Amino acid sequence: MRYNIFMRVISNKALTDFSAIHPQAGEPLQAWRKIAESRTYLNFSEIKAIFNAVDKVDIYYVFDIGGNKYRIIAAIHFDQQKLFVRHVFTHKEYDKWKP
Numbered sequence: 546m547r548y549n550i551f552m553r554v555i556s557n558k559a560l561t562d563f564s565a566i567h568p569q570a571g572e573p574l575q576a577w578r579k580i581a582e583s584r585t586y587l588n589f590s591e592i593k594a595i596f597n598a599v600d601k602v603d604i605y606y607v608f609d610i611g612g613n614k615y616r617i618i619a620a621i622h623f624d625q626q627k628l629f630v631r632h633v634f635t636h637k638e639y640d641k642w643k644p
Contacts, residue, residue, distance in 0.1 A: 552586055552626045554578050563615075563633040573611035574633070587623055603644035605631065618642070 554560075560578060564571035577596075586592050589606070592599055598609035606628075608617040616639040618632040634642060 550626050551584055552581055552621075552628055554581050554628050554630065556630060559630040559633055560617075567615075567635065570611060570615050570633075573615065574617070577608065577610050577617065581628060585626060586621075592621070605644055607639075616642075 557578060560574040561571075564574055580595065584595065586595075589601055592606065596608055598613070600607050602618075604620065606619045606621055608619065609615075610617055614636055616632075616634045616636065617630060618634070618639075620629045620631055621627070622629070632642065
C-alpha cells in the first residue's frame with residue numbers, strides 16, 4: 546500500500562534547540578529534515594536508499610549528519626509516516642549513548 550502523505554519529522558524543535566548550542570549543526574540538520582519530509586517511506590530499505598548513513602540500532606534509527614559530526618536518534622512509525630526525533634548528539638555524545 547502506498548501512502549499519499551510524506552514523512553513528518555516530529556519535532557523540528559529538537560533540531561533547532563541543538564543548533565542553538567551547536568550553531569554549525571543548523572544547516573546540515575535542516576537539510577536532513579527537508580529531505581526526510583520530501584517523500585514517503587514504507588520501510589528501512591527505502592530510508593537507507595535515500596540516507597546511506599543510517600543504521601538500525603535496537604528500536605531506533607541512527608542518522609549520521611554533517612559528515613559524521615552529529616547523530617539523530619529517531620523512532621519511525623512507517624504506517625503513520627511519522628519520524629520522532631528522540632535525541633540529537635555530537636559524535637562524542639553519541640559514543641556514550643546506550644539505547
